[in-house]
Amino acid sequence: MKVKKYKAENMQQAMQLVRLELGDDAVILHSKAVKTSRFFGLLSKKGVEVIAAVDEEPSNQIVKTKTAHMRPEKDMQVSKETISSPTNMGEQDKLLDSIQEMKKMMKGLTKEKQRDPLLPDYFFHLEENLSKTDINAVQVEEMMDRLYEKWSENRTLPYKSMLELVESQMLQSMEEVTFDQNPYKKKxxxxxxxxxxxxxxxxxxxxxxxxxxxxxxxxxxxxxxxxxxxxxxxxxxxxxxxxxxxxxxxxxxxxxxxxxxxxxxxxxxxxxxxxxxxxxxxxxxxxxxxxxxxxxxxxxxxxxxxxxxxxxxxxxxxxxxxxxxxxxxxxxxxxxxxxxxxxxxxxxxxxxxxxxxxxxxxxxxxxxxxxxxxxxxxxxx
The missing domain is CATH 3.40.50.300 (P-loop containing nucleotide triphosphate hydrolases)
Known part of the structure; x- marks a missing residue:
């Protein structure tokens, strides 16, 4: 897994460098607006800072090939900094989970969602209620996509059936969660x-x-x-x-x-x-x-x-x-x-x-x- 930090004048330039160096599978973990100082801090310029990651580190040969053909735009100032991966395995697992969730979210944001105008109002009501909860946004999107697929089969799906499908997916997402029914087994x-x-x-x-x-x-x-x-x-x-x-x-x-x-x-x-x-x-x-x-x-x-x-x-x-x-x-x-x-x-x-x-x-x-x-x-x- 490779994680890098980039600074650029704008998000478009930062994303261009991310794609060139980390590839299309890269995901953005964090971004924020920053100010860069020049001439001993007398002048400052607005920019962006982006942290990106890719879970399969590309070979040096591929990176060199891509960067060899890279030609930054005029006045485009970009700096990059490699961030060491966490040494704690638990932190690595959480970071990998976050990367996978970010991938799904980015795919959801980039794809066109042409939903049928005949969808019932209760579909959108359920989607709105789910979005107001603390349930992960990626999971909410996946549940609604599943409901839409099920509804599209016959252009009908009762509200009760939608709720049952959501409940089933939530239970499935907790298969690895342990619930101990005997809290008093230790002294x-x-x-x-x-x-x-x-x-x-x-x-x-x-x-x-x-x-x-x-x-x-x-x-x-x-x-x-x-x-x-x-x-x-x-x-x-x-x-x-x-x-x-x-x-x-x-x-x-x-x-x-x-x-x-x-x-x-x-x-x-x-x-x-x-x-x-x-x-x-x-x-x-x-x-x-x-x-x-x-x-x-x-x-x-x-x-x-x-x-x-x-x-x-x-x-x-x-x-x-x-x-x-x-x-x-x-x-x-x-x-x-x-x-x-x-x-x-x-x-x-x-x-x-x-x-x-x-x-x-x-x-x-x-x-x-x-x-x-x-x-x-x-x-x-």
Whole structure:
């Protein structure tokens, strides 16, 4: 895979160089307007910066042949810079997925779409509703193309059949997403995530569910020593459930607490909610907790958050070893499609979704079918 950065006076010139050097299979990963300085910064000129990639690196011979015949236009100033590929295999996989999606998107933008004027209004209504969700634009386009092909066979396709076809395609897109139906199979259950997503309340719901509905002996460990209120809140839940609780300030405290509570069926671990967009805080957390131990780790994300923020948070926690997601505050938003997109993107399902503050009632065990049905309800509103 070859990734390069280009600077040119305009997009047309940049695209010309991309095609000449990387070929027709190249895709644009990013572009932005820039200013180039001349004469010690006294004069500046507007231009564009483009990052392009091709997943099969052409041979040097081909590149030389193409560039040998290249003649830049007059006053055309272009600079190129090779960007080293990511060393992390997970990052490479994500980048390759992005390239494939960009390819599909570019093909969709360049091809003429002559749709039959006899298409029913509900086709366009469904397309509009899907485009308003957080579902990847390429996937939405593919689903609508499939609906159009199916409708074109007989110039008819009922609205209900269209919905069933969309639901089927969404389920198919999640074939590789894992949904574990037994969240209590390991002794230690840890919740991680940013501040304000409701980790402590969610932990209490999980613990109450395990104790009251599953009949398990439980205990608590909290490493959230940054907020006194969080410790007191968890102590209150522990008192109600008649469960022991240990407060840990260091890795040594955490190790001692684990040994002390090892006789219990399940131990629930609360962590501090901090600005985990800062990688330093994630490293601090890893120093205290041994995530490779007999532990199931859930990343808690709020459905009121933007999809872009969810991605950043997930990327920061990825090396911790996330088993599944828990999505909170379903009752506080009208759009929940972000959980489908995040789950599909990272191939990790949702163990639970919360839709209220009641303990333990507002905790919904989630499955792949339930997630897709929830999204289908959203696009029909």
């Amino acid at each position: 230690f259950i840890c919740l991680v995530g940013p501040t304000g997503v409701g980790k402590t309340t969610t932990l209490a719901k999980l613990a109450a569910n395990a104790a009251l509905k599953k009949g398990k002996s439980i205990g608590f460990i909290t490493t959230d020593t940054y907020r006194i209120a969080a410790i007191e809140q968890l102590k209150t839940y522990a008192s109600i459930l008649e469960a022991p609780i240990e407060v840990c300030y260091s890795a040594e405290d955490f190790s001692a607490a684990k040994n002390k509570l090892s006789h219990l069926d399940v131990v629930f671990i609360d962590t501090a909610g901090r600005n985990f967009l800062n990688e330093h805080f994630v490293e601090e957390l890893k120093e205290v907790l041994n995530f490779k131990d007999e532990m199931t780790t859930f990343l808690v994300l709020s459905l009121t958050s933007k999809l872009s923020d969810m991605k950043k948070i997930t990327d920061q926690f990825w090396n911790v070893g996330i088993h599944q997601f828990i999505f909170t505050k379903k009752d506080e938003t009208t759009s929940i499609s972000s959980m489908y997109e995040i789950s599909r993107m990272y191939k990790k399902g949702a163990a639970f979704v919360t839709d209220g503050q009641n303990v333990p009632e507002d905790l919904i065990p989630f499955t792949k079918d339930l997630m897709v049905r929830s999204i289908m309800e959203e696009i029909q509103e």
